[in-house]
Amino acid sequence: MSSTEAIVLAKLPRSRRRHPVAVWLSLALLGVVAFLVLFGNLIAPDATAQSILDSLLPPGSPGHLLGTDELGRDVLALTIAGAASALVGPVCVALGSMLLGILLGTVAGYLRGPIDFIIGRWTDLLFSLPLLLAAIVVAGVFGAGYWMTVLLLILLFSPSDIRIVRAGVMEQAARPFVEAAQMLSLSKTRIMFTQVLPNVWSLIITNSMLNVAFALVAFSSLSFLGVGVAPGTADWGRQLTDGRAIMIDNPAAVLVPALLIIGVASAANLVGDWLGQNLTRTGRS
C-alpha cells in the first residue's frame, strides 16, 4: 500500500468518539433499505409497468405520491423496487472481494516468497488504473450484464482487501503463538486459516463495510452511464439517467433516488468507520 493510501485509511487515535446518534441513524437507514431489498417486490410488484396515460404526473398526484416518469411508471414504486438492483450487486461485490482478499492475502502474507511476489505484482497491475475507468471500459466494451459487472468489480475491488489481509497476516505471523503452532507441527493451511486469520477479522469486516459503500457508488455510477444495468430495469442509477430529462415536470424522479444513493453510501461509510474504530480497539488484533 502506498504511503498516501495508508494515510487515508489510517485509523487515528481519536480523543473523541464519533457521535453515536449519527451511527444509529445510519444503521436505521441501512435497516430500512435492507427491508426494501428483501420485500420490495411484494410492496411494489409491478413497478416497471408503463401507462402512457399517466405519464409525467407531478409529485402529490392522487395514487402517485411521488408522481410518475415519462413512461408513466410510479416513481415511488420504482424507487422501492430499485433498492434490490442498487444494493444486491454492491453487497455481492464486497463479499466476493472479501473472499478473494482472505484467500490470496493470507497465502501471500504467510507463505511469502514467489507466491507473494506474483500476487503483489497482480495487485500492482490492478491498482495502476482508476477502478471506475477500468469498469466503464471493460463492462462497456464487452456489454457486460448485471452479474458480469459484479464479477468484474469483485476483481477490481480485491487488491485493497488482498493488501489489507496480507499486512495483517504478516504482522500476526511474527508472533509467538504462530511459532508455538509451528512447533506443534500443525499444517501450514491450518495455521493460516485457523490460527492467524481469526486475528485479522476486525480489519476484514471494517474494510468490507467500506467496500459496500464504494461498490454502491461504483455500481450506480456505471448504471448512470448506461453500463451494467439493462434499460427499463428498476435501478436507482438508471432512474437518475432517465429522470434528468424530466427534472422540470417531476423533480422527485431524480431527487429521491439521488438522495437515497448519497444517504446509503454515507451511512455505510460511517458505519464502516465506526466499526474500524471500535473493533480494532477492543478486538483481538
Add this chain to the structure above:
Amino acid sequence: MTTTPIARASQARSLGRMLVVRVLGTIGILLVLSIIVFSMLHLAPGDIVKNLLGNRASSPEAIAAIRAQYNLDQPLYMQYLIWLGNTLTGDFGQSIRLQDSVSNVIGSRLGITAALSGLAFLLAVIVAVPLGVQSAVRSGSWIDRFATGFGIVGLSAPTFAVGLLLLYTFAFYLPIFPVYGSGDGGLDTLWHLILPAITLALGLGAIILKLTRTAMLRELESDYVTFGRARGLPDRQVHLIALRNAAIPIVTGASLVLTFLVGGTVLAETTFALPGLGTLLQGSVLFKDIAVVQALTLLVAVTIAIIALLADLAYIFLDPRIRAKESAQ
C-alpha cells in the same frame, strides 16, 4: 549524524538504483497494460471487421481495406508491435464514430476537461486545506464535526448524484446557472463550468480534507510544536510550520486525487452534458468505438503512472528521513 564521503556516495548509489527500479517497474506495468488494451480490439464481442467498419457498408473492398489498415492478416504479435509503434508516435488510428483521427478528436476536447479539472482542483484546495488545518487544530470542535461529516458525505456521495442535486437546486429551482452544455467560449464557458466544477470539487475536497487533517494531527503531536508553543510562538506561526511539514503527505496524495478525478470528470461531464474527454469516453464505450477507448485508457494510465512516480520521488527527495530509511534497506 555525520556522514563520511564514502557513506554518502553509497547512499547516492543505492538511491540511484532505487530510482531505476521504480522507473523500470512503472514501464513494465504500462507494457502489460498496453497488451491488455490492445487485446480489447480482438476480445470485444462480435466480428472484428464489422466492429471496425462501424456504420459503413461492408462491401468486399471496404473489408479488404480494413484488413490492410489494421494489419489483420499479420500474426498477432506483429499486429501488437505495429500498433504499439504507431501509438508511441502519436498515431492512435481513426474514430469510427466521429470519422476523424483519434488524436484530433482528443485534442479538440482536451480543453474543456483540463479547464474543468483545473477549476475543481483549485476550488477543492482553497476550501479543503484551511478547513483540514482548522479541524485538526480544533479537534473535537463543531468545525471538526462539520469537516468530518462533510468528508464522509463527500467521499461517499457519487459525483453524478451530487451533480444532479446541484443542477436541480441552482439551475432549475433557483435559475442562477445554465443547465447544460459548455457555452460559447471564454467567460461564458467559465460560467457554464462553475456548477460542474463545484460538483467535482466536493469529492476532491473530501479527499484533500482527510489527507490534510490526518497529516496535521500527526504533526501537531510532535515535539517541535510543543517546544514552539512553550517558547511563546503565536499559534498561527506554529500552525504554519506544522502545515509545511504536513505538506509532504498532502502533496504525495496527488495520485489518489488524480484517480478520483478521472472517474469524477466522466460523471460530471455526463451529468452536465459537457463535450470533454469524459463524455467522449462514455460515448465511445457505448458505441464500441474501440480506437478512442484504447487511446483514452492508455492516456490515463500513462498520466497516472507518471504522476505517481513523481509523487513517490517528491516524497523521497522532500523528506530526508525517508531517504535515509529507503537507502538503508
